[in-house]
Amino acid sequence: MTQALELFDVTIIGGGPAGLYAAFYSGMRDLKTKLIEAREELGGRTLMYPEKIVWDVGGMAPARAAQLTKLMIQQAQTFDPTIVLGQQITGLERLADGTMRITSATGKQHWSQTLILAIGHGALKLAKLNLSGAENYEKENLHYTITELAIFRDKRVLISGGGDSAVDWANELVRIASSVTLVHRREHFNGLERNVRRMKASGVKVLTPYAITDLYGNGNRLDAVSIAPLNADGEWTDETVQERHAVDAVLINHGLRGDLGPIVDWGLAREDWNFNADEKLATNLPGVYVAGDTANYGSKLYLIAGAFTDAALAVNSAMLYIKPDAPTRAQVSSHHSKFDDKNRAFELVEERS
Numbered sequence: 001m002t003q004a005l006e007l008f009d010v011t012i013i014g015g016g017p018a019g020l021y022a023a024f025y026s027g028m029r030d031l032k033t034k035l036i037e038a039r040e041e042l043g044g045r046t047l048m049y050p051e052k053i054v055w056d057v058g059g060m061a062p063a064r065a066a067q068l069t070k071l072m073i074q075q076a077q078t079f080d081p082t083i084v085l086g087q088q089i090t091g092l093e094r095l096a097d098g099t100m101r102i103t104s105a106t107g108k109q110h111w112s113q114t115l116i117l118a119i120g121h122g123a124l125k126l127a128k129l130n131l132s133g134a135e136n137y138e139k140e141n142l143h144y145t146i147t148e149l150a151i152f153r154d155k156r157v158l159i160s161g162g163g164d165s166a167v168d169w170a171n172e173l174v175r176i177a178s179s180v181t182l183v184h185r186r187e188h189f190n191g192l193e194r195n196v197r198r199m200k201a202s203g204v205k206v207l208t209p210y211a212i213t214d215l216y217g218n219g220n221r222l223d224a225v226s227i228a229p230l231n232a233d234g235e236w237t238d239e240t241v242q243e244r245h246a247v248d249a250v251l252i253n254h255g256l257r258g259d260l261g262p263i264v265d266w267g268l269a270r271e272d273w274n275f276n277a278d279e280k281l282a283t284n285l286p287g288v289y290v291a292g293d294t295a296n297y298g299s300k301l302y303l304i305a306g307a308f309t310d311a312a313l314a315v316n317s318a319m320l321y322i323k324p325d326a327p328t329r330a331q332v333s334s335h336h337s338k339f340d341d342k343n344r345a346f347e348l349v350e351e352r353s
């Protein structure tokens with residue numbers, strides 16, 4: 001089926017802090033804006049540490065990352081940009097009139113005059129267990145997420161991981177499973193400290209630094225796994241110290257990993273996994289800009305605060321690409337007529353409270 005061509009001024013790829021702020025600022029500049037995110041939810045890397053308290057975002061009181069994510073999403077929606085979830089952008093093609101056609105892994109197409117790549121370290125995906133044949137066991141009892149807690153009732157569960165998810169699930173599962181063992185490749189846990197303390201006191205058998213080394217089962221269903229202690233470099237060296245654990249279910253919580261995918265073949269100049277940009281956040285491809293952790297330039301600040309600055313700069317550059325005689329930046333929000341109605345609504349809420 002042919003898709004209706006809807007041309008956007010700016011298409012932002014990536015819905016983390018950089019992409020979300022770019023969507024807001026692009027609205028301030030009256031640009032027809034689309035944001036495309038590979039995952040089914042917005043927030044980027046901040047989704048990896050929802051419970052952590054963030055102190056270093058300017059002008060914001062310390063807040064849990066989950067709260068910051070919520071505020072960034074709310075701000076991004078101020079001027080109603082088109083937001084597309086669940087599409088990893090993989091292809092870029094420039095049409096004869098200069099329009100860019102971008103394609104997602106699922107074959108969906110989008111048309112834009114400019115692009116802002118705010119893709120961090122790539123599309124965030126669940127890190128899989130790196131053992132031969134592991135994917136076969138996903139059919140039955142090797143899990144990466146839990147959708148139904150009840151299936152673990154009275155089961156022997158082994159969890160691998162040391163972040164918030166692993167620790168939180170250990171605390172949940174220990175209440176209903178017949179046993180919970182948690183292995184983590186480091187001594188230190190990244191999960192919230194009070195939850196780690198709770199886990200250690202709750203009857204979960206915690207083994208560190210340990211990793212899963214082998215899987216045993218019929219190809220669909222796991223019966224047991226081998227685990228082994230790791231050395232100071234996080235490596236498993238001594239085969240004689242493997243311990244075999246009978247299991248009914250295994251849960252892997254190794255976090256999210258970035259995947260840049262075919263974007264690395266677009267002809268963008270880069271250093272390792274970051275795309276080179278000048279002080280206007282322009283890449284070597286006309287009309288293609290970068291913002292946030294994916295950008296590489298001399299004074300780049302790999303912080304959320306840096307992502308916000310990059311985003312505004314990239315939007316201003318996109319604006320000048322489309323309209324070279326436009327002002328170089330947006331008027332400040334406190335004096336911007338685009339906020340007149342919104343200011344009145346804000347004042348009404350103030351008066352009522």
Ligand SMILES: Cc1cc2nc3c(=O)[nH]c(=O)nc-3n(C[C@H](O)[C@H](O)[C@H](O)COP(=O)(O)OP(=O)(O)OC[C@H]3O[C@@H](n4cnc5c(N)ncnc54)[C@H](O)[C@@H]3O)c2cc1C
Binds near residue numbers: 039307
């Ligand atoms: C554990 C941890 C704690 C941190 N704590 C802090 C802190 O306290 N303060 C601070 O300032 N910073 C902190 N950071 C860093 C901060 O999270 C990053 O600097 C910030 O998230 C970068 O934002 P971004 O938008 O550039 O990239 P990301 O947050 O990585 O977002 C990129 C988004 O683009 C999407 N994407 C990628 N490729 C594609 C594609 N091809 N198609 C569609 N979508 C795509 C990804 O799925 C992702 O959602 C922390 C990071 C971590 C991991």
